Amino acid sequence: MSDQTQSGTTSASAPPAPRVTTVTVGQYLATRLVQLGADHVFGLPGDFNLSLLDQMVTVPGFHWVGSTNELNAAYAADGYARIRRGIGALVTTFGVGELSAINGVAGSFSEDVPVVQITGMPSTSARAAGLHLHHTLIDGDYEHFYRAYREVTASATIVRTATATRDIDAALMTALRESKPVYLGIPADVAIAPVHAANLRTPLLAASSDASELARFTAALAEAVSAHPQVTLLVGPQVHRRSLEPLVRQIADHDGVYVASQNMSKAVLDESHPASLGTYMGAFTRVAEARAAVDRSPLLVLAGTVMSDFLTGFFTQEFDEDAAVELALTAARIADTTFYGVRLEDSLRALHSVLGESAREPVQPVGHPAVPDAAAPAAGRPLSQEHFWGSVQNWLQPGTTVIADAGTSFYGALDLVLPDESDLLGQPVWSAIGYTIPATLGACVAAPGRRSVLFVGDGAAQLTVQELATILHRGYTPVVFLLNNDGYTVERKIQSPAAVYQDITPWDWTLIPAAFGAADKVVTATARTEDELAAALELARATTEKAVLIEVVLPALDSPRLLTVLTEAIAAAAAKH
Template sequence: MTDTITDDPASATVVHPTVTVGQYLATRLVQLGADHVFGLPGDFNLSLLDQMTTVDGFTWVGSTNELNAAYAADGYARLKRGIGALVTTFGVGEMSAINGVAGSFSEDVPVVQITGMPSTVARAAGAHLHHTLIDGDYEHFVRAYREVTASATIVRAQSATRDIDSALMTALRESKPVYLAIPTDVAVAPVHAANLRTPLVGATSDAGELARFREGLRAVVTPSERVTLLVGPQVHRTSLEPVIRDIADHDGVYVASQNMAKAVLDESHPASLGTYMGAFTRIDEAREAVDGAELLVLAGTVMSDFLTGFFTQAFDEDAAIELGLTSARIADTTYYGVRLSDSLRALHEVLGESHRPAVTPVGHPPVLVADPPAPDAELDQDFFWDSIQGWLQPDTTVIADAGTSFYGALDLLLPDGCALLGQPVWSAIGYTVPATLGAAVADPSKRCVLFVGDGAAQLTIQELATILHRGYTPIVFLLNNGGYTVERMIQSPAAVYQDITPWDWTLIPAAFGARDLAVTVSASTQAELAEALALAHATTERAVFIEVHLPERSSPRLLTILAAAAAAQNAKH
């Protein structure tokens, strides 16, 4: 059997005349940049994994449970600006992962959930196997996944290459998760490898519709002296930050971001308006620049409650230009088949055809740096986040869990080159610990700084073991406030269900067999926090785990406002 090389000079993937289905799938993932795949073994996916791990460039990242694998694949996809993938076993494994995959669907992250299934013969016979519901129906779980993915397919040997390519193209095209179930016999079935000579590429815009859109855009942009962009998370998903920077460099352009796209443009840029959240926008001038925009462009936005300040935006969405993932709209005309990548580039081109006055930079919130620590003074949220503002370095991946962590981080003025990774739409607590693994794997050149609450960490902290033993060196701030602070703020603060069992957090790395891989410290006072931050700066070869003791009812500014709004909303029902 003679080996051949793919026609794509950027790819070094070796292609045989025939490969197994598992090898075909792994090769496609490597070609798409998803060369690290997360997951756990189980008896129904072992044959599949044996095939996938033979492919050059494929790296297996074992996770501590399937939910964490789904979160890690999600974080990986966000930082890679591409596809993430995980492998689970049938039933028990895939059901554990489904919450993470649902979050990826909610937040437009293209994750490939791959499940190893019982054999085609066993399925046809309705055999009462383990990991099934003992009713002979093998499609319960694929039906469940159809609710939280853009496509859900049980791969057949006869159409395996088409099934796999179609699913991956759907993930690329729609920026949504997809599901592939591969029976044990199908995983090892031989298939033709010819298709692998041509790597998959994303969908392209309809040329005619794009030309019509460009003309419509020219008609409204050319006479406008001020153009304001509100940029949403779909720009991140499609790796279009460079285009946003090009657009921001035009005179007469302002750029605001939704909180899930914070720092899509460096917040020091003259055109930056910072983060827009409707009535909760921190700077009135920035809010007015969006709500009162002469011409507003919504670029890849998501109009959900937490991203709009509980729907307090004051602009007319129908009057705005809307650039979505797969279509664009100007007034009452929709241009179908115009993709976000092309509509943004068209906007950049049209802006360059006319001249407008330079923008006057909008003032940012004052960069608050904490006062010198007072001897024995207890910490609170304000002092903590003010201290982080002065400590945070450029080119950092900031990762913040739902609750006090995320909404504290949102008020930071991020240094240049930083990105904020969070999950404000799905808002699953515990997402960020395994997402930190995915982020570190995806971009090891940037140090991860993780902020996670004690309640959230109790769900997924075991993935810290994987992070440490793989040699990554994040700085982890464990915000210990003795329970579910955000829920206390919304309703019933003294209820027994708001409490969690206390853990000795600084012993966690040692319990994970990583005593020498991480420095641990606890901070209860302002002086101790200052010492911990200095230690974190000085420690680069090992991870740093800092337990920060905070009052039970202390809350960041933005979370206090949002919790009050959520409480008022709950009171209406």
């Protein structure tokens, strides 16, 4: 770009910098990702994406994060996007690579995470000729996997040179607008093709609300709010996707407002805040008064909620969803009137504004009992889930990213009262076990200065543990609690606890880092008893320059309080059918 004086003429002290007029398609895509904050891209090389990667890595600010397999890359991109509150991206090769990643991308679709799945494809001429190439089904059809991705993304596009900049921008705008994954298939010849660079001078921006609809909604909302002495805001995970936590905190500071969270958005408001009701899960909400403040609210506002089984306590909510004010990603509703084109960020701002225009009495704080404090550790006494989570409650520090895998880990973590400025990252809707180890990589890459604490079961870890090698060799220092309860405890609690399919092969978990060539980058410990856990927690607190891996040995049929009541409900429902 030219160096110009304020008068708009070229400075005599320096020659004009040349204006880049063309870039390759790969460079265009990488530049757009960097502009959107997805400056770290996960994945694996393969012969059909090498030309694409060679172009992408030339872009300033672009960083490649090699993963151990494509599924892990998809999970890592998902975790990265959640922590960055923006877009995540991965690159795979055609066929074998993209199919390995599709489960992770489907989870991102299920949980509203904008991940860009980029597939390097065979050349346009090879595809047109239907050549029987490797990584194909040897039937001349190169669109099998593209069609599969159409089922789990908001848009799927095979990029053509003639429309490449438009194709890329449209896909990225869709991901931003809908907070869903998108798919870009880029043939090898298209990846290196030159395209105009002019569009890159203007970064992409998220769509704005329809002004007239927003005005209508705001007026109707003001009328609804003015008629009620108390408002309860139930906050769902889509608020995270739009980075609206600060706005939720501002709303919580108004008199007459309570704030509860769904379990996928736990601690969206610090749980020590006077307005906080903690986590709402219908009949499984821990504090009866907190549940009543949601179910009996004079005016309930559903902000970015997802009304799925695990997020509603298996549909045991007692509030009338149709009577609530609903603030969704791209529309808002008050009773039976829907306001289309009103985006969540604007509807929440409208709520903040109208609450400030009327006076209410302060709410009475509702207590949130922590997991009961663990008793003083006894030498030689075997660990239990209750003692473990009670000890963790006292050990956690403010500003922690807590990451918990599906099963005992997630439902144990849900009962914690998280310290201020902490987050819980999990995947309760898609509930793919093994998600969290690569998601921890994504979280560490996204926020390297913030320590992650991971809870993962032994069965889940066996699916994706190899990504721990990437975490350690890149120098990240999470604390990992490996909950070794000898198999699939959730399934044992639901049905057939002694069945052979509930068992897993035993591993020596503390030797895993050595097998990864990273023994010098991590401190390990095993806790079988209460006193060993106490020592391990002290070790973890004192160790900040290395990662910490603690194997926690627990009984196979023991489970945290919340998981116990949930699995009992699942088993009872199954018995009726």
